Amino acid sequence: MDSQLLAGTLEMLVLQVVSPEPNYGYAITQEVIQRSRGYLELKEGSLYPALHRMEREGLLESYWVDAGPKRRRKYYRVTAKGLEVLEHKQSEWRRFSAAVDGVMGAADAMA
């Protein structure tokens, strides 16, 4: 997959994954792989900076949970502002996707 395409949708994908319920970084990567049936694979080098930036921007908030002896896990959950951004990005993505599909469908017909 083109990494630039993924980078453009990374924020929307993270918000989408954590919007039903709080989740942590590794689980987010696995959820994206699972939902995309292995097509989308988030790199940790991109995921965590994105998570921390979205947290600073107020789209996400985090909390820690003990995960065993000397281990703790950081969960992220979407904020109200994050939901608004998610809805906006979803709308944008649908219009973009429909437009791309429309273009690509016409090209297929011509072919």
Next chain:
Amino acid sequence: MAAFFGGGGWRDGRSRCDGLRRGRGYFRRRIVNIIDELADHLALAAEDEAVKHGRSPQGAWQHAIERFGNPDAVARKLWWDAMRERVMRDWIQTGVAVVSAVVVVLVAVLVVNSMKQMQVAQVQLIEALKQMNQPAAPAGETLDVEVHRGSEAGPPAAGVGVTLFGKLNQDTSANVSLNTDAQGRVRFSPVPQGVYRLTFRDPQSLLEMQMEHSLFAGVGSTVTVVAPDSVPVEKQFKLESPLPFPNDRVVVAAHISTDDTLIAGNKWHCSTSVIVGNKGLCDAPISGAMHSPAYQVKGEPVQSVRIPALPLSVFVAAGFMDAAGKVATVEQGRRQTKTYDAGTQVITVGLTDPQSQQAERLVKDYLYSTRWLGNSWDVREAAQRGSQWTVDGYLIKAIPVTEVESVAMVESGEGKASLTGKGVRLREKYIYAGSPGLPAIMKLPDLAGLNKEYPPNYRFLVSFGGMTGGELFFWRGDQWLSEPGATFEVALQQMQVDPLSFGSHLFDITELIRANADTVAAGVLAIFTMADEGIFLGESGKDREQESNKEAFPYLLVVSDTPPADL
């Protein structure tokens, strides 16, 4: 990335960062959180590798790290992203604090420097003020004066009085008088620097001279003056009077001033005042010799005066001196003439102008000056002495009220009332209107009674004291007039009022009224300055009551060229 854990340190990173965990501070907490989060991620990934692919723990960790990429770089980036705003904010705060501190220090330095400069300026100012307030140090300069007689090469002039005068400061003046010694010298020392006036009085020539001289600090100076070599002459006084005034009762204050004479560039002159007369000490000043009331001179009367032989100017003022030496000054400036004959060297002082009609004024002046009109005591005394006296042929008669048969009162209305009468001065409005013990008030025509009693050549000396708005007024017919010389009817006869002078003060308006040739008698508006109880009449009559003489004046003064037979 050995900075965090190095190599495979992420596997036990949790325990490796215990040291950091125990620390304090925002930065340390952020590091621990990043490590914990990434370590948990790697641990989960390793566990998945081990479970899904049956790898050994070491292999699973190695695979998880390889799949992750570079956890150290990710951790460093996360830490820097998190710290960047904080670090920048801290840097800004630190910078602002440093700049503020620098500014504060600079301001403090400036303030301290300014205060030091102000202190220095204040000290300098105080020192300057002290110096300004310090009295000028007395300078020790020497001023030598040399006086020669006749010329600079002439003999020394001894005994010349030299006066040094000058203002040392606002409150202090130098005024030192010395006489030149046998060498004609005098020394003033020490003398502060300044501008001085030197006055020279030469006893030989009777001339004096003034000059200015500047004395500078550190420079002594010598002043050389040439004194006149002239000798004064004796000048006689001749007292002339067209009236037969007894000379022994008349004195004259004469102020004599010579013209300037220029000697070696300096103007010398003589100015002196003497009393001219031939009897007694004049112990009361005669004022006005210099046409100024403030000028007064008194002393032993002389008949001559020694004065430099120079053109003269003479100013005189006449006075009458009684046997006790009391002098009453006659108003100056109108009755004296004076001439100086350089040939005979006689100063002639004329008391009156014979061409004028001022003889009567002299009578009035005489009476007034001796206060026979102004003081009822004198009149009473005179009356007791014989009721009449003469002044150079004029008979003065004081008629007691009790001898007066009729009294006339002029109605005045608005407080302008005055009365006429034979020796009684009544004030209808202010004094004795209806008071008991006095003759009844009569009308103006009742003055005709006077006409019957006195021969036609009588004159009545009267005083006009009624003032209206500061003006003398007369009664004529049925109205009051204030102009001088008004003709008015009184005693049924036409009468010419010839006031010789006017004044704003009651004492100054004592007048002699002369009847016309056909006037047989003069009924007068006798608004005397002193009436019964000495009350003046005027618009402020009540006020004047408080300040006037309370003595009665029960007399009417009658002046006649010849003594009336019936008096």
